[in-house]
Amino acid sequence: MTRRRRSAVCCQGSVQDRPALRGDPVSRMDREWTALALFFDPRLSASGVFSCASCHNLATGGDDNMETSVGHGWQKGPRNSPTVLNEAQFWDGRADDLAAQAKGPIQAGVEMANTPEQVEVTLKSMPQYVAWFGNAFPGEDDPVNFDNMAKAIEAFEATLITPAPFDAWLNGDDNAMTAKAKAGLTLFMDKGCSSCHSGGNIGGHGYYPFGLIEKPGAEILPPGDKGRFAVTATVDDEYVFRASPLRNVALTAPYFHSGKVWDLAVVVEVMAESQLGAQLAPEETVQLVAFLDSLTGTLPPVTLPVLPAETAETPRPSSEVK
Amino acid sequence: MTRRRRSAVCCQGSVQDRPALRGDPVSRMDREWTALALFFDPRLSASGVFSCASCHNLATGGDDNMETSVGHGWQKGPRNSPTVLNEAQFWDGRADDLAAQAKGPIQAGVEMANTPEQVEVTLKSMPQYVAWFGNAFPGEDDPVNFDNMAKAIEAFEATLITPAPFDAWLNGDDNAMTAKAKAGLTLFMDKGCSSCHSGGNIGGHGYYPFGLIEKPGAEILPPGDKGRFAVTATVDDEYVFRASPLRNVALTAPYFHSGKVWDLAVVVEVMAESQLGAQLAPEETVQLVAFLDSLTGTLPPVTLPVLPAETAETPRPSSEVK
Numbered sequence: 001m002t003r004r005r006r007s008a009v010c011c012q013g014s015v016q017d018r019p020a021l022r023g024d025p026v027s028r029m030d031r032e033w034t035a036l037a038l039f040f041d042p043r044l045s046a047s048g049v050f051s052c053a054s055c056h057n058l059a060t061g062g063d064d065n066m067e068t069s070v071g072h073g074w075q076k077g078p079r080n081s082p083t084v085l086n087e088a089q090f091w092d093g094r095a096d097d098l099a100a101q102a103k104g105p106i107q108a109g110v111e112m113a114n115t116p117e118q119v120e121v122t123l124k125s126m127p128q129y130v131a132w133f134g135n136a137f138p139g140e141d142d143p144v145n146f147d148n149m150a151k152a153i154e155a156f157e158a159t160l161i162t163p164a165p166f167d168a169w170l171n172g173d174d175n176a177m178t179a180k181a182k183a184g185l186t187l188f189m190d191k192g193c194s195s196c197h198s199g200g201n202i203g204g205h206g207y208y209p210f211g212l213i214e215k216p217g218a219e220i221l222p223p224g225d226k227g228r229f230a231v232t233a234t235v236d237d238e239y240v241f242r243a244s245p246l247r248n249v250a251l252t253a254p255y256f257h258s259g260k261v262w263d264l265a266v267v268v269e270v271m272a273e274s275q276l277g278a279q280l281a282p283e284e285t286v287q288l289v290a291f292l293d294s295l296t297g298t299l300p301p302v303t304l305p306v307l308p309a310e311t312a313e314t315p316r317p318s319s320e321v322k
Numbered sequence: 323m324t325r326r327r328r329s330a331v332c333c334q335g336s337v338q339d340r341p342a343l344r345g346d347p348v349s350r351m352d353r354e355w356t357a358l359a360l361f362f363d364p365r366l367s368a369s370g371v372f373s374c375a376s377c378h379n380l381a382t383g384g385d386d387n388m389e390t391s392v393g394h395g396w397q398k399g400p401r402n403s404p405t406v407l408n409e410a411q412f413w414d415g416r417a418d419d420l421a422a423q424a425k426g427p428i429q430a431g432v433e434m435a436n437t438p439e440q441v442e443v444t445l446k447s448m449p450q451y452v453a454w455f456g457n458a459f460p461g462e463d464d465p466v467n468f469d470n471m472a473k474a475i476e477a478f479e480a481t482l483i484t485p486a487p488f489d490a491w492l493n494g495d496d497n498a499m500t501a502k503a504k505a506g507l508t509l510f511m512d513k514g515c516s517s518c519h520s521g522g523n524i525g526g527h528g529y530y531p532f533g534l535i536e537k538p539g540a541e542i543l544p545p546g547d548k549g550r551f552a553v554t555a556t557v558d559d560e561y562v563f564r565a566s567p568l569r570n571v572a573l574t575a576p577y578f579h580s581g582k583v584w585d586l587a588v589v590v591e592v593m594a595e596s597q598l599g600a601q602l603a604p605e606e607t608v609q610l611v612a613f614l615d616s617l618t619g620t621l622p623p624v625t626l627p628v629l630p631a632e633t634a635e636t637p638r639p640s641s642e643v644k
Contacts, residue, residue: 040381049376049392059362059629066639070371074396074641251631263634302626307381309573312585317388319396 030136035156037132037305038149043122045112047072048317052153055105056084058302061251062160067259072113073321078225080259085160085299086201086247102153103146109322116146122315123149128308162248162297169294177294184291187284192276196243202295204245210257211239213277216270220260227257250296264289352458357478359454359627360471365444367434369394370639374475377427378406380624383573384482389581394435395643400547402581407482407621408523408569424475425468431644438468444637445471450630484570484619491616499616506613509606514598518565524617526567532579533561535599538592542582549579572611572618586611 038044042051055069055077056062062083069077087098095101105111106119123129123144130144136152137143166185168176177185188194197203207228210221221239228240241257254260255267268288272278280288360366364373377391377399378384384405391399409420417423427433428441445451445466452466458474459465488507490498499507510516519525529550532543543561550562563579576582577589590610594600602610 037381042379042382043387047392048386048388054371054376057364059359059626060364061631064370065365065632066370070369070641074643076641253632262632262638299628304381304624304626306621309383310387310575310584316584319392319398321396 031152031155034132034136035152038153039156040305041307046114047319050112055081061248063252067254071111075110077110079257083252084157085162098154098157099150102150125311125313126308162299164297165294180287180290181294184287188291197246201245201247203243206243207240208243210241211274214274216274247295250293353474353477356454356458357474360475361478362627363629366428368436369641372434377403383570385574389576393433397432399432401579405574406479407484420476420479421472424472447633447635448630484621486619487616502609502612503616506609510613519568523567523569525565528565529562530565532563533596536596538596569617572615
């Protein structure tokens with residue numbers, strides 16, 4: 001593959017080329033530190049059982065390796081938990097950005113089952129958090145609030161970037177990908193996968209009907225979940241879902257919004273049939289999977305935070321299901 | 323307080339003086355690395371929801387800050403989750419050592435609800451774990467087994483040592499403790515607290531009747547949980563519990579085996595009355611709490627492991643409650 005063609009491939013740039021975060025560098029660093037704590041703090045959930053890291057486990061590809069997550073009261077969520085690595089987003093695009101997205105699971109009754117008010121009371125009850133928020137959001141009168149919590153988590157998630165062999169190859173290291181993976185990349189473009197799975201995350205930006213050519217079975221595409229239709233109420237958006245970002249896809253089984261398929265080779269075949277009307281030869285599937293493997297990246301080391309201890313004012317955990 | 327008296331205080335040595343772990347250094351390091359992964363791996367639970375770190379959260383003092391932990395099927399455990407820092411043990415001494423102890427929660431139906439057989443199948447399904455166990459237990463024919471898993475977790479937990487201001491003071495730094503904390507230490511010895519809360523962990527070794535002088539109310543000492551009696555079936559062991567290790571006690575609310583009290587000052591008063599028949603002056607309680615605060619230590623930095631990805635042979639998570 002020529003360097004010219006390389007610049008025209010599915011990816012518009014490697015993850016290293018990402019634009020800098022909003023905000024000045026100092027408060028950004030404080031914000032990341034604050035958010036490292038928030039991301040791991042189970043007291044953001046009503047029960048005290050779940051933190052962001054419970055379903056978005058940074059040790060297992062940024063998701064939880066379950067069909068759909070188990071949340072408050074042992075309830076099962078409706079969709080497969082998406083990875084938080086590389087700034088990924090909801091399945092149906094219902095949040096405008098990562099900050100908006102961080103607010104969702106904390107309030108969802110089947111997930112963390114908390115309220116913005118209780119989160120604020122919780123954070124304000126711990127002087128260390130008050131100090132962290134003050135540093136992270138300098139000059140604000142009342143920095144400890146739900147919006148700033150979300151902004152801080154956004155700042156942390158923005159650091160979860162995972163450069164992969166594919167990036168090294170994009171940057172000129174011809175040996176970073178195997179011949180099989182390179183053949184898979186060629187197929188990925190020639191078959192049309194890259195029409196939807198494009199951009200820095202190789203997917204994750206556009207929304208497309210699942211089953212464009214042929215609807216997969218109800219097991220994989222349950223009729224009750226109409227995807228983006230729930231957000232837009234537009235008939236064209238029935239069964240429309242985000243094209244998954246494919247970075248680290250080898251780590252994030254099970255697959256699809258329904259979490260019903262564990263084998264990446266099967267996923268590739270289902271996608272080819274349902275979206276492209278194509279039957280893959282066994283060798284082609286192997287090559288495509290090898291390309292997907294080359295998207296498995298390296299997470300920057302994450303050191304577990306030391307969280308502030310509760311005080312007398314900290315709301316106590318409640319496992320009650322309302 | 324004189325240096326001579328220092329050597330006679332409740333603690334027989336600072337945590338830095340601990341004897342070395344069993345095993346040669348190389349396999350010990352491999353074992354710790356393996357165990358870092360095991361400690362954080364939710365696939366040791368049947369549901370895939372809980373890892374050791376869920377209830378023994380290293381970000382919150384090695385416990386989970388809940389009255390009693392929530393486990394498989396949203397069931398509540400019978401007792402407050404004890405910290406894993408500084409090699410702490412079960413409330414009733416039912417495990418002989420940390421390795422034996424690591425096996426308990428994985429199999430408990432209300433905790434991780436797994437079986438040794440399924441744990442072995444899970445670990446053997448991932449080549450990276452097979453390689454790690456091979457390095458950690460060199461020369462063994464079949465190193466991936468439940469016993470070695472427990473030994474590896476023991477090796478990891480043995481690294482979770484938290485030197486505190488009290489240790490610095492023991493080692494000669496007179497300024498490491500406040501005057502109030504030193505006054506609290508004197509009270510701690512003179513009132514008799516150190517009769518039971520002794521040794522390197524300031525407690526954690528002996529088993530004593532809760533309510534030696536006066537039984538606390540049923541809220542704190544529920545009649546249904548007879549403590550060590552369940553292990554020994556000896557009448558003398560009714561309502562006998564381990565004297566808690568007091569390192570990091572300021573971080574591990576709520577307190578007692580029942581997890582019913584959140585305020586450390588109240589805990590100190592309850593202990594004085596029930597175990598020593600003493601009424602503390604308010605100032606004495608403040609000083610004792612200041613001493614307990616000087617036991618809050620610093621955990622070595624823990625970097626989140628990158629866990630091996632599942633394979634086709636890995637048992638799938640099941641949230642079913644049997």
